[in-house]
Amino acid sequence: MHLSRRGVLAAATAAVSLPAISSATAHHHPRPRTGFENLSASGYEPLRGRRTGVVTNPTGITRDARHIVDVMHADDRVNLTAVFGPEHGFRGTAQAGGSEGRYDDPATGLPVYDTYLKSGRALADIFTASGVDTVVFDIQDVGARFYTYIWTLYDCMEAAQLAGKRFVVLDRPNPVTGRAALGPVLHKEFATFVGRQPISQAHGMTVAELARLFNGEFLTEPVPLETVPMSGWRRSEFYDASGLPWVPPSPNMPTPETALVYSGTCLFEGTNLSEGRGTTRPFELLGAEGVDGRWAAAANELDLPGVRFREAYFAPTFSKFQGRTIGGVQLHVHDRDAFDPVRTGIALLVTAKKVWSGFAWRPDHWIDKLTGSTRVRTMIDAGADTDEVVAGWQQELAVFRRTRRKYLLYR
Numbered sequence: 001m002h003l004s005r006r007g008v009l010a011a012a013t014a015a016v017s018l019p020a021i022s023s024a025t026a027h028h029h030p031r032p033r034t035g036f037e038n039l040s041a042s043g044y045e046p047l048r049g050r051r052t053g054v055v056t057n058p059t060g061i062t063r064d065a066r067h068i069v070d071v072m073h074a075d076d077r078v079n080l081t082a083v084f085g086p087e088h089g090f091r092g093t094a095q096a097g098g099s100e101g102r103y104d105d106p107a108t109g110l111p112v113y114d115t116y117l118k119s120g121r122a123l124a125d126i127f128t129a130s131g132v133d134t135v136v137f138d139i140q141d142v143g144a145r146f147y148t149y150i151w152t153l154y155d156c157m158e159a160a161q162l163a164g165k166r167f168v169v170l171d172r173p174n175p176v177t178g179r180a181a182l183g184p185v186l187h188k189e190f191a192t193f194v195g196r197q198p199i200s201q202a203h204g205m206t207v208a209e210l211a212r213l214f215n216g217e218f219l220t221e222p223v224p225l226e227t228v229p230m231s232g233w234r235r236s237e238f239y240d241a242s243g244l245p246w247v248p249p250s251p252n253m254p255t256p257e258t259a260l261v262y263s264g265t266c267l268f269e270g271t272n273l274s275e276g277r278g279t280t281r282p283f284e285l286l287g288a289e290g291v292d293g294r295w296a297a298a299a300n301e302l303d304l305p306g307v308r309f310r311e312a313y314f315a316p317t318f319s320k321f322q323g324r325t326i327g328g329v330q331l332h333v334h335d336r337d338a339f340d341p342v343r344t345g346i347a348l349l350v351t352a353k354k355v356w357s358g359f360a361w362r363p364d365h366w367i368d369k370l371t372g373s374t375r376v377r378t379m380i381d382a383g384a385d386t387d388e389v390v391a392g393w394q395q396e397l398a399v400f401r402r403t404r405r406k407y408l409l410y411r
Helices: 003-012 035-041 068-073 120-130 149-163 207-218 256-270 294-301 341-355 366-371 375-381 386-391 394-405
Strands: 051-056 079-085 111-114 134-138 166-170 182-185 200-202 225-228 285-288 307-314 326-333
Touching (some): 051 068, 051 149, 068 079, 079 120, 111 120, 120 149, 134 149, 149 166, 182 394, 207 225, 207 394, 256 326, 256 366, 285 307, 294 326, 294 341, 341 375, 341 386, 366 375
Parallel strands (some): 051 079, 051 134, 166 225
Antiparallel strands (some): 182 200, 285 326, 307 326
């Protein structure tokens, strides 16, 4: 960051100090309160007198499972005038790679604008056309670089800056904890919508922390940013500690357990094996025609911490191998504190290539976009084992971890 920007960013990235909601509880540690809960408890102070638009999806809910758009629309203290939908849409009707388009929401009558695959000036023009002066972001992330909602956040921040809008981020838990950043760091020449900027594969941050990082390190010009933090959240906590209902952030993220493995097993999108789409356990089931029990045996021989592998057979209802019975593995995480999803994903790639002669990368080398460089693919092709592949990114990961530390909001 340049010195000339520090004064601006000190104010622009400051967290809004809002009153925490009181909670009577029998536990020593009360359940954390989301950014929206703290925003509501403040009487919507950061939005007072503002024409507000919200970037959200079905995960933008209250503790009693009402959608925040419905709640704010019914509250005279908020002038909510627009909604912006990401991939899968505001109400979540679209599958992967789809959106809902422009429409008026039947429940509220609010205009809903489509942000999916829009960025820069095109997205700024949508913010301008909507007539809002403040853009609020509230979407549940899952902690992986290639999960596109964090890049919707980045694109919306950049577009809000171009359009001269304020930007407010309402924080939610990282469901797989915020303990550590893991995995390779994206190289800029591999930037896509599954990774705009050089962060690690499992970033270990909340969306408000990422917004601060984006503003401080990556945006050409910072946006006027306010973050409404959670209260009571600890970095070591998994999603179930929040007491919040889980709403699938996307159709193939049905449970918090899916999120736990996703930052590693999503790498199988870059291969000719199924990553479990079209099953009730996406990203926990992996396989292909011709794979048998040797894969689970080879993976178990590695004695990876926190996880065991079961020989499994399944027939995806859509996506790869639709309607065909295939063999593979199911991950069973028995110690989530010890489990390392990225290392596990690499180990599964290495063992799959060893035991199944049909193993192949996708012809478009999508694996390079997911891992952020050619390194993982070329090392595995050269016969590197799991330890060697993981060692290859440790230096760049250490640099990112130091940068990341400056933007953390919680202990």
